[in-house]
Amino acid sequence: MSIFKRLFGRGQDAPRTEEEARVEEQQVDESLEKSRQGIFGRISSMFATDDPISDDLWDELEESLIQGDVGLETTMYLVNRTKDRVNRNGVKKAREAREMLKAEMVRVFQDQVKPQATTTTRPYVILVVGVNGAGKTTLIAKLAHRYKVRFGKSVMLAAGDTFRAAATEQLETWAERAGVPCVSMGQGADSAAVVYKALDAAVEQNVDILIIDTAGRLQAKFNLMQELEKMRNIITRKMPDAPHETLLVIDATTGQNGVLQAKAFLKSAGVTDVAVTKMDGTAKGGIAFAVAQDIERPIRYLGTGEKMDNLALFDSQGFVDALFAER
Numbered sequence: 001m002s003i004f005k006r007l008f009g010r011g012q013d014a015p016r017t018e019e020e021a022r023v024e025e026q027q028v029d030e031s032l033e034k035s036r037q038g039i040f041g042r043i044s045s046m047f048a049t050d051d052p053i054s055d056d057l058w059d060e061l062e063e064s065l066i067q068g069d070v071g072l073e074t075t076m077y078l079v080n081r082t083k084d085r086v087n088r089n090g091v092k093k094a095r096e097a098r099e100m101l102k103a104e105m106v107r108v109f110q111d112q113v114k115p116q117a118t119t120t121t122r123p124y125v126i127l128v129v130g131v132n133g134a135g136k137t138t139l140i141a142k143l144a145h146r147y148k149v150r151f152g153k154s155v156m157l158a159a160g161d162t163f164r165a166a167a168t169e170q171l172e173t174w175a176e177r178a179g180v181p182c183v184s185m186g187q188g189a190d191s192a193a194v195v196y197k198a199l200d201a202a203v204e205q206n207v208d209i210l211i212i213d214t215a216g217r218l219q220a221k222f223n224l225m226q227e228l229e230k231m232r233n234i235i236t237r238k239m240p241d242a243p244h245e246t247l248l249v250i251d252a253t254t255g256q257n258g259v260l261q262a263k264a265f266l267k268s269a270g271v272t273d274v275a276v277t278k279m280d281g282t283a284k285g286g287i288a289f290a291v292a293q294d295i296e297r298p299i300r301y302l303g304t305g306e307k308m309d310n311l312a313l314f315d316s317q318g319f320v321d322a323l324f325a326e327r
């Protein structure tokens with residue numbers, strides 16, 4: 001499973017070279033430094049001794065996982081499953097339970113991964129959604145860069161966030177930096193009209209991948225969910241199998257509340273995959289487990305910094321290994 005995922009991406013991702021995979025692994029590793037220094041380092045030490053497994057150990061694990069933003073439900077799931085495994089196997093020492101806990105953690109992620117057919121449709125349409133400030137626009141820049149530079153695809157961006165002041169300009173600046181075209185109609189324009197225009201342009205210019213930015217405001221006076229539904233309808237009317245991918249962006253630093261807010265998008269936005277951003281900005285990397293369990297979609301990407309190349313494909317085994325790594 002792990003090898004397969006390492007070599008073949010989903011959607012439009014081409015295989016990564018070993019070197020690319022190594023660089024990304026290192027980025028993820030570095031972005032988890034704070035988590036390792038905090039709660040996950042403690043968990044790792046708890047399961048590195050010859051101490052006998054006791055109720056205290058399980059209590060401490062439970063407490064630590066909750067502190068690490070894993071969330072109550074996922075914590076109980078992890079603790080109970082690991083306990084069962086340990087009992088079934090007659091394991092007595094904490095150190096011997098380490099790999100069992102890690103295996104259960106990996107499972108939380110893999111439960112969400114479903115095979116995805118690769119499509120050769122052009123343009124391949126990616127819709128990016130999430131609450132404001134989650135990191136949507138930055139992620140779009142990173143994806144544009146990745147698809148263009150690494151996979152040699154032609155990419156076009158669409159400035160579908162017509163609500164927030166300067167959102168359009170921000171995307172245009174990123175587009176320029178990434179060297180890709182950007183369709184925009186400025187602030188206040190109808191976002192559905194932008195999408196309409198962008199789809200036409202993408203077909204006309206024979207673009208491989210069209211990535212659409214959206215607003216993130218969750219407020220009564222602006223019904224974001226209705227806007228998103230309208231955008232989706234326009235896309236589907238013009239291209240029945242699109243959007244091919246709807247990425248929900250979640251900021252790792254916003255904790256359980258961020259996951260709760262993100263859930264609001266599941267119904268209206270038809271989310272297919274998740275990107276967790278700002279992993280470098282939190283000591284509570286455990287949020288990724290809560291995301292996988294609560295959002296029930298595979299985590300595709302991790303944002304590991306503010307720069308255009310601070311993006312890694314999510315690899316569940318690599319992520320758990322990095323959380324437990326001894327330095």
Ligand SMILES: Nc1nc2c(ncn2[C@@H]2O[C@H](COP(=O)(O)OP(=O)(O)OP(=O)(O)O)[C@@H](O)[C@H]2O)c(=O)[nH]1
Nearest residue numbers: 132133134135136137138216277278303304305306
């Ligand atoms: N450290 C870190 N910062 C990030 C990452 N991704 C995004 N950011 C920062 O988060 C802030 C918000 O990012 P945006 O991409 O503008 O977020 P958005 O979701 O488009 O926000 P709205 O357009 O207001 O809805 C910016 O300052 C980014 O530099 C990341 O992976 N790591």
Ligand SMILES: [Mg+2]
Nearest residue numbers: 136137161167
């Ligand atoms: Mg934005």
